[in-house]
Amino acid sequence: MFEIGNKYTKRDIYKILDVPPERQRGAWDKGYREYEGNYFIFSNVGIPGRTGHDYNNYWDGDLFVWEGATTSHLKQPQIDAMLHPAEEQKIFLFTRTEDKAPFVFEGNVVAKEYQNTTPVKVVWKFENYPYNLLEEPTYSGLSKNTHLREGTTSKISVNKYERNPLARRMCIAYHGALCKVCQFDFYLIYGDIGKGYIHVHHIIPISSIGKEYVFNPEQDLIPVCPNCHSIIHKRKPIFSIEELKGIVEERRITCRS
Ligand SMILES: [Zn+2]
Ligand SMILES: [Zn+2]
Numbered sequence: 001m002f003e004i005g006n007k008y009t010k011r012d013i014y015k016i017l018d019v020p021p022e023r024q025r026g027a028w029d030k031g032y033r034e035y036e037g038n039y040f041i042f043s044n045v046g047i048p049g050r051t052g053h054d055y056n057n058y059w060d061g062d063l064f065v066w067e068g069a070t071t072s073h074l075k076q077p078q079i080d081a082m083l084h085p086a087e088e089q090k091i092f093l094f095t096r097t098e099d100k101a102p103f104v105f106e107g108n109v110v111a112k113e114y115q116n117t118t119p120v121k122v123v124w125k126f127e128n129y130p131y132n133l134l135e136e137p138t139y140s141g142l143s144k145n146t147h148l149r150e151g152t153t154s155k156i157s158v159n160k161y162e163r164n165p166l167a168r169r170m171c172i173a174y175h176g177a178l179c180k181v182c183q184f185d186f187y188l189i190y191g192d193i194g195k196g197y198i199h200v201h202h203i204i205p206i207s208s209i210g211k212e213y214v215f216n217p218e219q220d221l222i223p224v225c226p227n228c229h230s231i232i233h234k235r236k237p238i239f240s241i242e243e244l245k246g247i248v249e250e251r252r253i254t255c256r257s
Contacts (some may be wrong), residue, residue, distance in 0.1 A: 002092065005164050007102040013040070013094075031069055032082070039082050039091040041066070041109075041124075046097055057095075060123070062169050063112060064093060068120040079120050083111045093124060106165055126166060161202045161215060171200045171221035179225035181232075181245050186225075198223045201232060203241065 001016060002008065008016075014024050017035060027033040032041045043057045043066060057066050072079055082091060091110065094103035109124035161167055177198045178185050186194030200221045204213070222241055224232065228248075232239045 002105040004105055004107050004166065005160070007104055008094065009102045012102070032078070034078060034081070037086075037089050039085070039089065041091065041093050042103055043093070043095045044097075044099065045095050059169055062126060062166055062173060064095075064106070064109065064124040066122050066124060068122070070119055072120045073118045074114070074116050074120055076120075083114055083122070085110070090127075091124075104165060159202055159206060161217075161221065162200050164217075167215070167217035167221060168200050170217040172196065172198065172223055174218040175223050177223055179228050180222050180241055181224055181228035182248050184225040184227075199226055199229045200224070201229055201241075205237060 010024075010028055013019075013028075019028075019035065023035075028040075028042075031043060032039060034040075043064075045057050045059070057064070059065075068079055074080065074083075081089075085091065090108050093106040093109045095106055096103045106126075108127040110127050112123045112125040114123070115121040177187070177196050179198065186197040190197075201224045202220060203222055204220050224241075228244060232241075232244060
């Protein structure tokens with residue numbers, strides 16, 4: 001129904017779910033709503049909500065820490081239902097990091113833990129994880145989803161493994177957010193606005209991916225800064241991390257002496 005990593009406006013969502021006009025807006029503009037037995041969470045991450053109140057929603061590795069509406073509590077039927085869904089009920093998590101921007105569909109989640117506070121605080125984890133990642137389509141599906149991302153120095157072709165938000169977070173949670181080639185640290189240079197910012201590079205050449213390829217976000221993705229990412233893709237075949245790292249380290253020694 002929704003593809004992980006794709007962006008959707010509310011209008012797109014109404015269309016996909018076939019929501020009649022009289023049932024649009026309203027509760028859809030709050031942070032979460034039930035529709036035909038499923039739940040939809042719309043969450044700003046790292047930006048204050050409409051009321052100026054920062055809901056304090058953030059990623060902790062591949063877990064999503066989330067606060068309900070200001071007055072929410074555990075006994076509210078909707079909150080209770082979201083925390084204890086029936087087997088056929090799904091919770092769809094949408095997030096955005098920019099106000100008024102379309103939402104990114106992150107995946108289906110289930111509550112891992114929750115706090116009996118007002119507002120309610122819930123830690124969501126991805127359902128069926130990691131099987132949904134291991135079942136990524138193979139080569140033919142990959143080329144279809146390849147799109148271009150603006151790098152700082154050139155355009156880089158980013159495949160679906162590199163833009164899958166869950167895979168990205170797992171890669172960064174495992175490796176950290178430093179560039180593995182030049183050690184560039186966005187937080188060190190830019191402070192809070194650069195925190196967690198990094199590209200991830202898929203180190204398996206797409207041409208070598210066969211039908212049996214099983215994707216592992218910790219081993220197959222590596223964090224790199226946009227500059228190193230551009231240089232990696234400057235040559236065909238692409239540079240390996242070790243090779244480019246060797247070049248950069250040697251240049252540093254030479255430049256210093
Ligand atoms: Zn770098
Ligand atoms: Zn890459």
